[in-house]
Amino acid sequence: MTASLEAKAGIRRHAPAASRHAYVTLVTNDDYARGATALTHSLRHSGTQADIIVLHTPALGEASREALAALGCRLVEADLLPLSDAFNARHARRALHGAAPFTKGRKPDFHTPLDNFVKLRLWQLVEYESCIFVDADAIVLKNIDRLFAYPEFSAAPNVYESLRDFQRLNSGVFVARPALATFAAMQERLDVADAFWPRTDQTFLQTFFPQWHGLPVTFNMLQYVWFTMPDLWDWKSIQVLHFQYEKPWETNHPKSEVLMPLIALWQAFHDGGPIPDIAALPGPSGPAAALSPSAGA
Template sequence: MRPARPAGGPFAYVTLVTNADFALGAKALLRSLRLTGTPADLCVLHTGGVPEASLAPLADLGARLVEVDLLRLSDAFNAAHARDRLHGVAPFTKGEKPAFHTPLDNFCKLRLWQLDYERVVFLDADTLVLKPIDRLFHYPEFCAAPNVYESLADFHRMNSGVFTARPHPETYHRMLARLDAPGAFWRRTDQTFLQEWFPDWHGLPVFDNMLQYVWLNLPALWDWSAIRVLHFQYEKPWQDHPKADRLRPLIELWRAYERGADVPDPTTLPGPTP
């Protein structure tokens, strides 16, 4: 852990950036957090794969940059979770993972348990915070929303794009021992691991991690006035992709945050077409 500066307090919002694309996402996320008026630290874990030019805007937004190494995992683990092998064994059939997605990078989320904060809220770099969520710092470890984007069956699985945690080095070391146990295979990388590590995870409302596919698949669940965190799972708003036209209001909202200007009130935006 190589932080650029000391922690600014006991609470922090944390995200992970492993390449220039996710740094672009993090810029919009940090701006959205700033607009909520939170006094918590904004912390960006980043790996060596992120160019300095991509990190500079994050520092300009007041983020505490913490450089981390990739986890030291066995050759067998790395082979089992390499992109082609993982997607071959556990293909994504509902959406498209972007070309810059590297599954092994996801496990770097576990580094947050090494941080020098009392409590953190983790947010994927492809999220936006539309309403204050500081209440989550007072929630227990481990809280996450269900992975709802297609049907009621999704409630059986959690989504690791937003969660609460209490950093502690002992937790981190125990996690690493379990993560890379002989024969271990985590079908959905960090998400599968965290759900097994915290089998009694506390469920957050879906509005604390509203997945963009709800707009497409469950339009009756969409409510701009209730959504606190919007999560662009699968296709990213800064990419051209086949679903872009159908997701246009969400993408335009993300672009406004990324620009840092003319951010609309989400409650004035149109809803999905049933």
């Protein structure tokens, strides 16, 4: 595809693909670049040889772009999707949080719900046979390359409060097969009259792929499981640790005390220093993870 056609398509590639498979993450600002740094280090630590794609919006600063490129990431600039004014108004942060509030945790100030829909541009990366998407607020603890052979659309359930949530997917980790036909079909379904996706891309993807293939929760272990469902936590089996809601790099983190063991692990990956023996880490029953009565509000 020529540069002019790529510009019209809403994405701009800055380097050729080096593999048939890729890990893809979305970075929409400099705050999420910090998460992508830790994620990239964790993927390198896992031993993967797949490409690592940073799908980023124009809002990402030049210094962050250079830093991620220096880590060996392949940067792909992606425009926001061409959506109607009415759609954008319904999914603006204040409107969405008012209509479908987050009551279990706090989204950071740098989180912009509309940016999440850029994730759908992954299906434009047709130079890849298969992709594993991983949110920038996650770290990979084991090699998960085998997921490249899994079918589209494979994802883990959104479990962090009760087993009733097994019927809901979490779009922080999923397997996709890029195809322009799929992307076109998504565009046709996304911005229809009065469409409202309360959890943005996540709600849309579950609707678009109603027969999604369930992965074990260990492929997308949400951090709140640490204190809401501690019996599910087993360091030896966790493949991906996902910091939903509060981010481990926030300075005003309201749950930092209860989640400190997880934050410390994220920091080790972010800094590129020695990584502890993860299987030997203490579980949530240890004194460092004791839950105060208000921590899960």
